[in-house]
Amino acid sequence: MAIKEGLRPGGRSARVQESIHSAVRELLEEQERSTLTVPQIAARAGVTPSTIYRRWGDLSTLLADVSLARMRPDSEPAATGSLRGDLLAWAEQYLDEMSSEPGRNMMRDVQCSATPGYCASILGGQLQIILDRHRPNEAVLPSTDRLLNIVVAPIAFRILFAATPLEPQALPELIDIALRP
DSSP: OOOOOOOOSSHHHHHHHHHHHHHHHHHHHHSOGGGOOHHHHHHHHTSOHHHHHHHHSSHHHHHHHHHHHHHSOSSOOOOOSSHHHHHHHHHHHHHHHHHSHHHHHHHHHHHTSSOTTHHHHHHHHHHHHHHHHHTTTOSOOOOHHHHIIIIIHHHHHHHHHSSSOOOGGGHHHHHHHHHOO
């Protein structure tokens, strides 16, 4: 079952979703994710397990939905005064957050979700804010796709498929490559 989009922003449905999301976040702080169960979440949220199964279908889809909600940025990317500086600050923060254990788990949860383009749209949106900020000052700007392919993809690949994340020292070179015309 896919994560239901288009739920009303207020009302009972939103309150139930927030209660369940909060229960998941709290339980993940208290115990290993491998021991987490739908009945535990339901009990903590004050709902029946059938409410969770009806809305999300299974535990992995619920975890993906909670992760997707956490991925939404709560502020604009840092403004350092230069395009390269803004991209470097953003990439360093992304690498740091996503290479942490919670970040890795979030990325794995999102991989299980039924919304494959969601992450690219969030990340692309953040990068577009940076590009728009520098549009008046730069003759040529890279596309968000170019930044996703050259800067973000190596970070995500190493986090998900390598023993160690990308070294932060590699970021300036990747950004320089992405900024070349």
